[in-house]
Amino acid sequence: MASSAISSRDSGNSSQISLKSVREALIRLEDSIVFSLIERARHPYNAPAYDRLYLKSSGSSLAELFVKEAEHLHAKAGRYENPEEVPFFPEDLPSPLVPSYNYPQVLHPAGASVNITKTIWNMYFNELLPLFTAEGDDGNYASTLASDLVCLQAISRRIHYGKFVAEVKFRDAPLDYSSAINNKDKDALMRMLTFERVEEMVKRRVEKKAMIFGQEVTIEDKEDDNVDCKVNPSVVSRLYGDWIIPLTKLVEVDYLLRRLE
Numbered sequence: 720m721a722s723s724a725i726s727s728r729d730s731g732n733s734s735q736i737s738l739k740s741v742r743e744a745l746i747r748l749e750d751s752i753v754f755s756l757i758e759r760a761r762h763p764y765n766a767p768a769y770d771r772l773y774l775k776s777s778g779s780s781l782a783e784l785f786v787k788e789a790e791h792l793h794a795k796a797g798r799y800e801n802p803e804e805v806p807f808f809p810e811d812l813p814s815p816l817v818p819s820y821n822y823p824q825v826l827h828p829a830g831a832s833v834n835i836t837k838t839i840w841n842m843y844f845n846e847l848l849p850l851f852t853a854e855g856d857d858g859n860y861a862s863t864l865a866s867d868l869v870c871l872q873a874i875s876r877r878i879h880y881g882k883f884v885a886e887v888k889f890r891d892a893p894l895d896y897s898s899a900i901n902n903k904d905k906d907a908l909m910r911m912l913t914f915e916r917v918e919e920m921v922k923r924r925v926e927k928k929a930m931i932f933g934q935e936v937t938i939e940d941k942e943d944d945n946v947d948c949k950v951n952p953s954v955v956s957r958l959y960g961d962w963i964i965p966l967t968k969l970v971e972v973d974y975l976l977r978r979l980e
């Protein structure tokens with residue numbers, strides 16, 4: 720299954736994007752998110768990596784420096800040319816060194832600029848990380864932050880995918896959406912784009928993925944059903960229920976409000 724609904728080389732005509740293909744991309748991103756959390760959980764919380772006082776002279780945390788510098792490198796390699804990718808520190812990013820790739824232009828230009836990375840950053844470091852890491856400090860801050868970066872990128876990509884979801888929903892019912900957009904009626908937009916049954920399925924599926932992907936695999940058959948998971952499946956379900964799904968919907972509403980500019 721492709722991880723993107725729109726940017727694969729042979730996807731051709733951008734108008735072929737559908738709610739089904741976008742939802743398939745979201746399902747594939749669940750795997751990336753669950754695996755990234757499992758990788759991060761190899762290390763304890765490692766508080767100095769996030770403490771601005773730890774790097775005495777810089778005024779930033781090691782986490783901020785790490786993500787900024789990584790994004791500079793990724794920008795040079797062309798990462799942010801893809802409309803699915805949103806940097807956490809868009810200021811002063813270098814231009815790509817690579818020739819441009821012709822990504823299909825699916826999004827409305829005004830909506831393309833929706834960016835809620837600050838909210839995602841605060842949620843990840845202040846709320847989520849303490850829920851799935853053990854207390855403690857093993858000193859491995861570089862590999863810890865490399866894992867944080869992968870988590871942040873996967874979660875942010877999933878949430879900002881709401882732009883594509885919203886574009887498809889708009890194209891499927893332009894008259895209904897246009898009237899709510901013209902009235903700036905956020906509640907009506909939220910009601911129109913919400914599918915509770917789909918959300919319930921997503922939460923149940925990610926919990927199951929965390930259970931399956933996070934098991935210790937042995938060659939003997941296990942008799943014990945009480946397997947220890949590398950990341951608590953109920954934390955993954957909560958991550959989706961409390962943060963990823965509501966923030967995806969926030970991106971959808973923000974995108975739609977700019978869709979007719």
Ligand SMILES: C=C(O[C@@H]1C=C(C(=O)O)C=C[C@H]1O)C(=O)O
Binds near residue numbers: 881912913915921
């Ligand atoms: C992303 C969608 O929009 C909403 C958000 C969902 C999500 O974040 O998983 C699921 C259903 C909808 O309420 C969608 O319809 O697929």
